[in-house]
Amino acid sequence: NAGVMQNPRHLVRRRGQEARLRCSPMKGHSHVYWYRQLPEEGLKFMVYLQKENIIDESGMPKERFSAEFPKEGPSILRIQQVVRGDSAAYFCASSPGVDETQYFGPGTRLLVL
Amino acid sequence: QKEVEQNSGPLSVPEGAIASLNCTYSDRVSQSFFWYRQYSGKSPELIMSIYSNGDKEDGRFTAQLNKASQYVSLLIRDSQPSDSATYLCAFNAGNNRKLIWGLGTSLAVNP
Numbered sequence: 001n002a003g004v005m006q007n008p009r010h011l012v013r014r015r016g017q018e019a020r021l022r023c024s025p026m027k028g029h030s031h032v033y034w035y036r037q038l039p040e041e042g043l044k045f046m047v048y049l050q051k052e053n054i055i056d057e058s059g060m061p062k063e064r065f066s067a068e069f070p071k072e073g074p075s076i077l078r079i080q081q082v083v084r085g086d087s088a089a090y091f092c093a094s095s096p097g098v099d100e101t102q103y104f105g106p107g108t109r110l111l112v113l
Numbered sequence: 114q115k116e117v118e119q120n121s122g123p124l125s126v127p128e129g130a131i132a133s134l135n136c137t138y139s140d141r142v143s144q145s146f147f148w149y150r151q152y153s154g155k156s157p158e159l160i161m162s163i164y165s166n167g168d169k170e171d172g173r174f175t176a177q178l179n180k181a182s183q184y185v186s187l188l189i190r191d192s193q194p195s196d197s198a199t200y201l202c203a204f205n206a207g208n209n210r211k212l213i214w215g216l217g218t219s220l221a222v223n224p
Contacts, residue, residue, distance in 0.1 A: 033211060033212070035212070035214075041216070042201075042214045042215060042216040042217065043157070043201070043203075043212070043214040044214070045211040045212060045213070048210075048211055056211060059211070091156055091157070093212075095210075098210050099145070099205075099210060101147070101159060101162055102159075102212060103159070104149075104156040104157050104158070105156060106155070106156050107155075107156045
């Protein structure tokens with residue numbers, strides 16, 4: 001049973017470009033969480049999605065950030081017009097249910113030049 | 114007050130010793146608590162989950178939860194150099210069970 005998959009593992013963007021981060025949950029998991037870890041800071045919740053629904057986006061910045069989890073395919077975290085402060089590790093976690101343990105993917109390390 | 118407080122360390126113990134990691138939290142409603150381990154440049158890896166007051170043991174790891182004191186700890190027996198990592202304490206918050214994280218305690222096990 002493959003674990004949570006994230007790609008790309010490393011992403012370099014110039015200021016103003018768009019970043020698209022993908023997450024495929026573990027088989028049988030329909031709950032996806034995105035977290036961000038800034039350098040020298042702790043993990044911060046961003047958004048919680050179930051298939052085709054955003055359940056909780058209270059941790060998402062109000063502008064430039066969006067997330068989706070379509071019926072088919074991976075969950076996507078999109079960052080438009082990236083700035084240097086967006087440089088961080090972005091982790092996706094999945095669980096089979098809302099009260100179940102969350103399992104983490106390897107993360108995408110975004111570097112904005 | 115931070116929602117989750119951990120001593121940042123570094124905590125340094127000799128190989129074979131017991132490492133004790135502590136965490137306090139502010140949310141009295143939370144029911145689920147987790148210890149994750151994170152190696153440098155890697156993703157968090159679940160070590161233990163605990164839901165009830167008392168101790169829970171899994172191999173060399175023991176988690177202790179005291180809800181009245183809002184305190185959770187992790188003991189690592191017979192520490193190994195491979196245990197050297199950052200240990201993150203987290204709890205589920207709200208109906209959507211998003212994880213709220215401490216900043217982590219850096220553990221160094223010296224051969």
